[in-house]
Amino acid sequence: MASIVMNNLTKSYDGEYKAVNNANLEIDEKEFCVLLGPSGCGKTTLLRMIAGLETITDGDLYLDGVHLNQVLPKDRNIAMVFQSYALYPHYSVYKNMAFGLKMKKIQKEEIDKRIKKAAEYLDLTEYLDRKPRNLSGGQQQRVALGRALVKQTKVFLMDEPLSNLDAKLRQQTRETIVKIHEDSEATTLYVTHDQVEAMTMGTKIVVMNRGVIQQMGTPEQIYEEPNNDFVAGFIGSPSINFIEGIVEEDSFISEDIKLKLTENQKDLLSDYQGKNVKLGIRPEHLYNEEDVKEDMFVSPIKMKINFIERLGAETILNGQVGSTRIVGKLAYFLKKALTDIELQVDMTKAHFFDMDTKEAIR
Ligand SMILES: Nc1ncnc2c1ncn2[C@@H]1O[C@H](COP(=O)(O)OP(=O)(O)O)[C@@H](O)[C@H]1O
Ligand SMILES: [Mg+2]
Structure with a gap:
């Protein structure tokens, strides 16, 4: 069963330019799909429509066969990790992770159990009482991941989660994210503008440019059989x-x-x-x-x-x-x-x- 289905999904902010233009895409259950494209091509817009943070101008979105267009974000069973981390600065790490669960009226003991497990998993146990500003960038990023993880959702959306980390940390966190996906089996849509990240993490890559999906396929297909000159030029280093x-x-x-x-x-x-x-x-x-x-x-x-x-x-x-x-x-x-x-x-x-x-x- 396909988990996420988009039919002609379109977003226009101004009624003219289509930030996302007729996106047709199926992401299978438990799949790790990478959405790759240059800055401004519409990746964040697409994710925000799936999360329900942006209205859909045209087209249809389904999760497990359920029409999602009008479903409120909190009822979508989707967790999103933002590029900017978007942590609450005045809350401790613990409270940051607990917040969404409290809103969902989950019992205190259960919340505590999930947070401690996630903290251990992400090496955050000793930082649970700290405020985000007293953490390194990599630790803040792990808190953002932890906050998504404790929701135990069926879908993870990740918007360039590694772009603010230095090269070495990026490599480590990449591994963590792949492991999170393997262990949680959540259907994951991971956004990046970095082709190396896309090629190494994704089992399916979707290449986007100027709001339009250019090609989707395995890393090998995208590299060996590019559909057009954009995909050929975007994948590979040095460039073709x-x-x-x-x-x-x-x-x-x-x-x-x-x-x-x-x-x-x-x-x-x-x-x-x-x-x-x-x-x-x-x-x-x-x-x-x-x-x-x-x-x-x-x-x-x-x-x-x-x-x-x-x-x-x-x-x-x-x-x-x-x-x-x-x-x-x-x-x-x-x-x-x-x-x-x-x-x-x-x-x-x-x-x-x-x-x-x-x-x-x-
Ligand atoms: N809130 C907004 N209002 C108007 N235009 C927007 C808004 N958000 C994004 N855009 C425009 O939509 C296009 C796609 O943006 P975005 O989805 O952020 O791209 P990406 O995440 O791939 O860098 C860009 O041209 C951007 O300027
Ligand atoms: Mg973006």
């Missing part, structure tokens, strides 16, 4: 290389670069002969000659090196061919100094996009 050019017989030809097409691509692009297309190739699909494997179909490019980032386990080569900037990523530490290099492009990994629709040509 985009090159505009023409399909000419068995080649893709741009101003600076000529690449041979595979047999499949020749078929795929038969309607595009003589036409412009956009090619996308990820930095990790450019190789040094000696690293080329048999199942690849390579085409060489000679590039001038602008700068090299040596990251220990990998090497990022920033360069250009003519005026086309190209980034390559080698899966090892490259010691030698270089001014130019010939790299082999594995064309089996290339993506092609229609210049008008921006959709992937498949």
Whole structure:
């Protein structure tokens, strides 16, 4: 049974621009779904509609088959963790966690039991009497998580809960959140603008841009089969290389670069002969000659090196061919100094996009 269902869910604040535009999405029971997109794309708006904190302009929202549009937030059985934590500053950690439960008239002993369990789980036991301002950012974030956890709801909504934490703490808290999900089995919708977070945490990723859902799928699908050039450009680090050019017989030809097409691509692009297309190739699909494997179909490019980032386990080569900037990523530490290099492009990994629709040509 699907837990959360959205049919053409739409939100407009001003009657014109649609902050969320016709969102169709099903989130299965117990699933960990990540909503990913750049700042301003409508992620928070979507979450707030599900929580009932924002009215729905159009469309329908269901939880376990129940129409939710008019249901009050407190009756939705949903807990939300806010980006800003939204803790009550004058209340102790304990009271912050107890507040929502008291409102629900849950018995004192039960409240106490739940808070102590959550505090232990989140390493907050010794801070229960403190006020939020006397806690670190990471501890405050855990209080916010604890407050959601003690509600024992069937659904968790999390709005960029890690964005105010430093890198190391973010990594730790990521693990905590994944564990909370495993233990509680609550259906979780987790919002982030960070693609690494999305790829590592989600079993299903929903990519959004300008209010519109662009694609949903597993991390592999989103990475390997992007629906359009936005998704291709948003996922992956460093970003995919985009090159505009023409399909000419068995080649893709741009101003600076000529690449041979595979047999499949020749078929795929038969309607595009003589036409412009956009090619996308990820930095990790450019190789040094000696690293080329048999199942690849390579085409060489000679590039001038602008700068090299040596990251220990990998090497990022920033360069250009003519005026086309190209980034390559080698899966090892490259010691030698270089001014130019010939790299082999594995064309089996290339993506092609229609210049008008921006959709992937498949
Ligand atoms: N209360 C509001 N009133 C008017 N416009 C809003 C309001 N909240 C958000 N918006 C607009 O809706 C769009 C989506 O915002 P938001 O959902 O906060 O995006 P995200 O969380 O992805 O950064 C933005 O253009 C934003 O300016
Ligand atoms: Mg937001």
